[in-house]
Amino acid sequence: MNVHMKSVGAARYVGERTPRKEYGRLLTGRGQFTDDVRVPGMLHVAFVRSAVARGRILGIDTAAARDMPGVQAVYTQADLAAVPVTFQTFFFTPAEAPVTLLADGRVACVGDPVAMVIAESRAQAEDAAALVEVAIEEETPVVTIADARTGPLVHPDRDDNIAAEMGDEDSREAVQPLLDGAAHVVTMRVRHQRIAQSPMETRACLASPEGENEMTVWLGCQSPHLAARYIAQVMGLPQEAIRVIAKDVGGGFGLKNIPWKEEMAVIAAAKLLRRPVKWIEDRFEALTASSHAREQDVTLTVGFDGDARLQAAWCDYACNNGAWPMGEDANVAVHMFMWPCYKMPAYGFVTRGWYTNTMGLGAYRGPWAMESLVRETLLDKAARRIGIDPVELRRRNLLYLTDQPHTSTLGVPVEDITPGECLEKLVANVDFAAFRREQAEARKAGRYLGIGVATYVEPTGAAGSMAPMTGETVHLRVEPTGKVVAMLSTHSQGHGTATTMAQVIAEQLGVAYEDVAVYEGDSAIGAFGPGAAGSRQGVIAGGATWRAAQLLSEKVKQVAAHLTNASVEAITIEGGIVHVAGAPEMSRSLREIAEIAYGEPGRLPEGAPTGLEAQYRYQPPPMTMTSAAHCCIVEVDAETGFVKILRWISAEDCGTVINPGVVEGQIAGGLAQAIGQVLLEDMPYDARGNPLAATFKDYLMPTISDVPDFEYLHASTPSQTIGGMRGVGEGGCIIGPPTLVNAIADALSPFGEIEELVLPLTPARILDVIEQRDVSGTRAPAAEAKSAAPIVEEAPLVEAAPVASSSIDGDWAMVLKTPMGPQEMVGHFDTVGATVSGYLEAPEGRQEFSGGTLAGSQLRFEMKVEKPMKITLKYDLLFEGDAVSGKCKMGMFGSAKVTGTRA
Amino acid sequence: MSEHRIELTVNGNRHIARVEARTSLGEFLRDTLGYTGTHLACEHGVCGACTVMVDGDAMRSCLTLAVQADGAAVTTVEGLAQADGTLHPVQQALRDNFGLQCGFCTPGVAITMAAVTRDNEGADSGAMEEGLTQAMSGHICRCTGYQGIRRAIRQLAGVSA
Ligand code: FES
Numbered sequence A: 001m002n003v004h005m006k007s008v009g010a011a012r013y014v015g016e017r018t019p020r021k022e023y024g025r026l027l028t029g030r031g032q033f034t035d036d037v038r039v040p041g042m043l044h045v046a047f048v049r050s051a052v053a054r055g056r057i058l059g060i061d062t063a064a065a066r067d068m069p070g071v072q073a074v075y076t077q078a079d080l081a082a083v084p085v086t087f088q089t090f091f092f093t094p095a096e097a098p099v100t101l102l103a104d105g106r107v108a109c110v111g112d113p114v115a116m117v118i119a120e121s122r123a124q125a126e127d128a129a130a131l132v133e134v135a136i137e138e139e140t141p142v143v144t145i146a147d148a149r150t151g152p153l154v155h156p157d158r159d160d161n162i163a164a165e166m167g168d169e170d171s172r173e174a175v176q177p178l179l180d181g182a183a184h185v186v187t188m189r190v191r192h193q194r195i196a197q198s199p200m201e202t203r204a205c206l207a208s209p210e211g212e213n214e215m216t217v218w219l220g221c222q223s224p225h226l227a228a229r230y231i232a233q234v235m236g237l238p239q240e241a242i243r244v245i246a247k248d249v250g251g252g253f254g255l256k257n258i259p260w261k262e263e264m265a266v267i268a269a270a271k272l273l274r275r276p277v278k279w280i281e282d283r284f285e286a287l288t289a290s291s292h293a294r295e296q297d298v299t300l301t302v303g304f305d306g307d308a309r310l311q312a313a314w315c316d317y318a319c320n321n322g323a324w325p326m327g328e329d330a331n332v333a334v335h336m337f338m339w340p341c342y343k344m345p346a347y348g349f350v351t352r353g354w355y356t357n358t359m360g361l362g363a364y365r366g367p368w369a370m371e372s373l374v375r376e377t378l379l380d381k382a383a384r385r386i387g388i389d390p391v392e393l394r395r396r397n398l399l400y401l402t403d404q405p406h407t408s409t410l411g412v413p414v415e416d417i418t419p420g421e422c423l424e425k426l427v428a429n430v431d432f433a434a435f436r437r438e439q440a441e442a443r444k445a446g447r448y449l450g451i452g453v454a455t456y457v458e459p460t461g462a463a464g465s466m467a468p469m470t471g472e473t474v475h476l477r478v479e480p481t482g483k484v485v486a487m488l489s490t491h492s493q494g495h496g497t498a499t500t501m502a503q504v505i506a507e508q509l510g511v512a513y514e515d516v517a518v519y520e521g522d523s524a525i526g527a528f529g530p531g532a533a534g535s536r537q538g539v540i541a542g543g544a545t546w547r548a549a550q551l552l553s554e555k556v557k558q559v560a561a562h563l564t565n566a567s568v569e570a571i572t573i574e575g576g577i578v579h580v581a582g583a584p585e586m587s588r589s590l591r592e593i594a595e596i597a598y599g600e601p602g603r604l605p606e607g608a609p610t611g612l613e614a615q616y617r618y619q620p621p622p623m624t625m626t627s628a629a630h631c632c633i634v635e636v637d638a639e640t641g642f643v644k645i646l647r648w649i650s651a652e653d654c655g656t657v658i659n660p661g662v663v664e665g666q667i668a669g670g671l672a673q674a675i676g677q678v679l680l681e682d683m684p685y686d687a688r689g690n691p692l693a694a695t696f697k698d699y700l701m702p703t704i705s706d707v708p709d710f711e712y713l714h715a716s717t718p719s720q721t722i723g724g725m726r727g728v729g730e731g732g733c734i735i736g737p738p739t740l741v742n743a744i745a746d747a748l749s750p751f752g753e754i755e756e757l758v759l760p761l762t763p764a765r766i767l768d769v770i771e772q773r774d775v776s777g778t779r780a781p782a783a784e785a786k787s788a789a790p791i792v793e794e795a796p797l798v799e800a801a802p803v804a805s806s807s808i809d810g811d812w813a814m815v816l817k818t819p820m821g822p823q824e825m826v827g828h829f830d831t832v833g834a835t836v837s838g839y840l841e842a843p844e845g846r847q848e849f850s851g852g853t854l855a856g857s858q859l860r861f862e863m864k865v866e867k868p869m870k871i872t873l874k875y876d877l878l879f880e881g882d883a884v885s886g887k888c889k890m891g892m893f894g895s896a897k898v899t900g901t902r903a
Numbered sequence B: 001m002s003e004h005r006i007e008l009t010v011n012g013n014r015h016i017a018r019v020e021a022r023t024s025l026g027e028f029l030r031d032t033l034g035y036t037g038t039h040l041a042c043e044h045g046v047c048g049a050c051t052v053m054v055d056g057d058a059m060r061s062c063l064t065l066a067v068q069a070d071g072a073a074v075t076t077v078e079g080l081a082q083a084d085g086t087l088h089p090v091q092q093a094l095r096d097n098f099g100l101q102c103g104f105c106t107p108g109v110a111i112t113m114a115a116v117t118r119d120n121e122g123a124d125s126g127a128m129e130e131g132l133t134q135a136m137s138g139h140i141c142r143c144t145g146y147q148g149i150r151r152a153i154r155q156l157a158g159v160s161a
């Protein structure tokens, strides 16, 4: 069932498997990827990188490199310091780690860029880079999360190795009694390996200075608009100074959300040299020195009642942030989206990101995907433990449409999600009973089949609650030729936005799909939008084009009605022809109308603007949820531990499907990455901090023989957005891993449980379960890690010396560490006796409070805020001389650290 | 650096050039001659993106030196379609079946498929499907999960899906 809003034109394009507009150039070798662009006088960059994970730079000798043929410059941080930069995160908040373009006195990971050589050819740059001598006094590195808890500081100027922290140990007190009283308590620990995002086109940047500040940057990115704004802000330039062009990009997957150290260094070098400078990352760099993803250690404990209904849950989450994360991240989204699709009465968590001397953390398709992996694998484990069918266990706990509206324990409201309905659709299309019979027969013959199911919801199309996540604008016009042109800020790294947007426009306007051209991929086109990030373009840009095409259609009709003396209601547009009801002889082509609208303004209705143009900026609801249930069937070879995937069925609900070929392509791509995560891919580090997968022979990408044919069921419940779309870009990569793990665990159930899930599930790790011994050697190092000293908590605050109450009066410069980055503010306090009033002031505005209480040197007060959502902030601060520290409880977001000094 | 004079045809066009001995065929095609349709994605022979035909054989242009192509007839993805723009059957099959997303792996995929379909011309559907699928195991695509590539293979082999 595909439901559309009333269609204006007769031809249906929405819902069709229309071949993609981008194919014309991509199939014939005529795309324009960054490395395909050449600019006269262009120079090439090769980076000199640290071979040491942690240490102090004693010296960098560039003399020999400078003498090499073709070399134009060799830069170290001392040179690039002439171009001041302040790195930001994807959220446009300041990066907290002291990120510099090149290493500034210290190196913090293997692959850290230390120097850059700029030469007339790439080969010359690489030859010379090999001659740069870097002397480093090596120090013991902090490599794992366990190291980070106890080891030396990754960034010497910081208090500890905690990069980001949310949640509250105290909330365990509320959850623990419920767990203690539960009939069944099940725990799942997942240790997720480090992933290299590995788009097939590596990172790429060509910066061409034009004039004093202006620069054109061809960049491998996910949004030219976001990249242009980011570059301008980081360099302190006016935004219009930077134009970013990215016509074709060979995959992004989150890695290319923002330009990072190398791309910014290239831009800085071009500015210094006043020459066009290009850098194309090689695969060794892409694997070992592009930002990485995942690497988490998570333990979830869930209590069920005697009927297998969820009672309470507690989660302890840790994530390796590396040295230079593209935004310090405790991944609070994992917790926010852990339970919105289930009836879960109580949930608490602590969540931390840790700095280590490894490559920094970047985004990867569904950065919060751990919630589905740990929850869904735990549910299957619980089903086996309790002795209930895993589908039945989900049925008892999932949300169905009849259960909504509903608000999760952490405050996420849901009103139109369909995880239950997706599961029913899946069950109706897969004969589980027949499979169980086949499985029983196969086991007798020594063959181990397994079936796995997983369900989830995913937030998509977010807009309005985070700085970069905005609405979308479309500029649309009928040209004087009668052809239609759309200018959008969408970006495709394979997403096919030029296609899907043209389908929407053609249908809503009543023109042929072939007559619609979509321009995108250039920050000079369209308005600000973050492009491909957070499964949003189909939802938001789709809604914008939908409405803009309707507005343009109205305009055409008004002109046509005026020209034919008909009423606007009598006009229809079909196939590019404008018809008048009951007067077929009055039909005219869109071109005729357009020629008049542009060329003969005197014939237009009085006061009507000339031309045929429309513009619309769509601000969708803050979040649109997509649901799905997947099922996978595997056979595990008990001799070798190899897994063969026999069948995979997806039942997803992404609302209106604009192009099933594109939607299924997104799901399939995500599922292939999921298969890679579960079975193949791994970026391990050795104890000295060396990344060990340097080629595609070590880093195993899924190939055609690893991925089965996927089957699709589309539930298509329209969302509340214009057009009814829901996002689908990330889902496969979120629900895929637990689906596959559950199938493997089911196949292995005659042998035992996967007690602790360590990814990837290599054949050796599967033999661990089959043979019930440590074949893979995974447990040995794990035991070591466990015995590491516990987390070093900050010194208890109550020890601080009391201060006289009056001494807190006045202004304090404070910093609140929010999930989106640090928020600076001024706190002002006035004390009367033990009662305190005052305000907190940030650039966004001032918020007053009263009724605070001061006990000794401890101040407690509350403050209600409306944005980004309604929550009560509870501050608990301790003053010590001219310093203040403490925490702020932020409702569903848990606790955030507050620090500050007297202003 | 030793330089060598080489002479070759690319998609039927004659080229004479001087190249360093160490220059790969892929770099030479892209940077010297401007056939940027050939993509370099790993430069160590695993991903297949750089595949071109050298005297009719599919070869990894990242592992082939330009000097090795002296005297050869090279076909790149730009040379697959007919002069009037009619797509080669493998391009058409990839187009019909959503066989690509970002398109970065596609030039190599298309060239290998073109070489394999030609080598297996007249073979039965099963052998054609098998040959193409096996050849595709030497190509990495990060975007598509190989679904459209597999459907394109079936279309080329005349197997119903
Ligand atoms: S670039 Fe030649 S095989 Fe990857």
Ligand code: FES
Pocket (backbone or CB within 6 Å): A200, A250, A251, A494, B099, B100, B101, B102, B103, B104, B105, B106, B140, B141, B142, B143, B144
């Ligand atoms: S289409 Fe992007 S790598 Fe294959």
